[in-house]
Amino acid sequence: MKKLGDVVVPFHRENRPLPDPEAMLRTLLRHPDVRRFAERHPELPLDCYRRSLILLSQFVTERTSCRQCPGLEKCPNSAPGHYPVLEQYGLAISLKLTECSKLRSHKESERRRSLIRSHHIPVEIRNATFESVELSAKREEAVSAAIDFCMEFENGLPDKGLYLYGPFGVGKSYIAGAVTNQLASIGIASVMVHLPALVEEMKGAINENSVSDKVDALKTTTVLILDDIGAETLTPWIRDDILSVIFQYRMTEHLPTIYTSNLSLDELEEHFAHTGKGGFEPLKAKRLMERIRPFVRPILVEGRNRRYDQ
Incomplete structure (x- = not known):
């Protein structure tokens, strides 16, 4: 059985309507961690980020939680004790969950x-x-x-x-x-x-x-x-x-x-x-x-x- 930290979360989990997706995309792209990822991968087209709105939203939410960490027992992330990392796979984006130091x-x-x-x-x-x-x-x-x-x-x-x-x-x-x-x-x-x-x-x-x-x-x-x-x-x-x-x-x-x-x-x-x-x-x-x-x-x-x- 693989460890959770080695499991890459699929970038498409849901298919539900998003309110004003273009405005949401612009907000997510301004986040420092997303911006750094985009700078490292200039080859990824904007449509790639459009297809990954839910994933990017989860990434930003959980990274924000990590910066305001309430402690391991109160970790609000989807996988407590793990922080998300964006990864590129071809022209797709995936989310990898990695164990935190705590x-x-x-x-x-x-x-x-x-x-x-x-x-x-x-x-x-x-x-x-x-x-x-x-x-x-x-x-x-x-x-x-x-x-x-x-x-x-x-x-x-x-x-x-x-x-x-x-x-x-x-x-x-x-x-x-x-x-x-x-x-x-x-x-x-x-x-x-x-x-x-x-x-x-x-x-x-x-x-x-x-x-x-x-x-x-x-x-x-x-x-x-x-x-x-x-x-x-x-x-x-x-x-x-x-x-x-x-x-x-x-x-x-x-x-x-x-x-x-x-x-x-x-x-x-x-x-x-x-x-x-x-x-x-x-x-x-x-x-x-x-x-x-x-x-x-x-x-x-x-x-x-x-x-x-x-």
């Missing part, structure tokens, strides 16, 4: 999520938006930094990720959740996982021979959000063969990462130095932190514990 990003995020079962992100965090974030003086810097992080994608990838740390229940994960939804609205792929649950899943993935696939999904996503880092049960294998591999790749490829934690960066380094059975390896901990510390903006998030709110 749909491609959504599919890529879903593919990555299918590889990682232990997101363990509560529904209220998955649905978080910056509009629903409760502002307070003690969270203002974190919220502002998160918004700035998303806005930086207008000019490419941000130089640094975020390290949101502080007491339990102050909203660190909620702010991170708002980032994922804002990024999705602008077509940027991201994956948010609860790290302690992920660690347990990685241990089980050994028998499934799926560790490599899971690591690849995490290390290559455009934005990775690791929730509650420092709360995981640490082993040398998790630190050196899982986390180190993910962080090394993301550092090399300049891919931004957001962390939430109850620990400061110094406390996280101490956490990484201690492994099971009394192991203490400060050099390996420092090496891992060199893949985190220079590439994040640390922000203390404080306030009341909202988990006790009724």
Whole structure:
């Protein structure tokens, strides 16, 4: 079965009377996208455009919708998540529907999520938006930094990720959740996982021979959000063969990462130095932190514990 993006829509779908077709044609030909197409194909006669009024009308309507995009879920186009492209076939015009960046990003995020079962992100965090974030003086810097992080994608990838740390229940994960939804609205792929649950899943993935696939999904996503880092049960294998591999790749490829934690960066380094059975390896901990510390903006998030709110 062909993908929708590869299917060319026939240029004649309907045969119904058009009100004042010549006036409609003149209006359509003035549209910038139609005009550019006509300039690229001077060999097409005017009659070709006359025969394609309905197609051209659909093209202009949907291109206008794309420029005022309301988001993937509210896409008004005939094929949601697709934008139209005019194509020439001999002396005829056809319309090709192509997946937009938001749909491609959504599919890529879903593919990555299918590889990682232990997101363990509560529904209220998955649905978080910056509009629903409760502002307070003690969270203002974190919220502002998160918004700035998303806005930086207008000019490419941000130089640094975020390290949101502080007491339990102050909203660190909620702010991170708002980032994922804002990024999705602008077509940027991201994956948010609860790290302690992920660690347990990685241990089980050994028998499934799926560790490599899971690591690849995490290390290559455009934005990775690791929730509650420092709360995981640490082993040398998790630190050196899982986390180190993910962080090394993301550092090399300049891919931004957001962390939430109850620990400061110094406390996280101490956490990484201690492994099971009394192991203490400060050099390996420092090496891992060199893949985190220079590439994040640390922000203390404080306030009341909202988990006790009724």
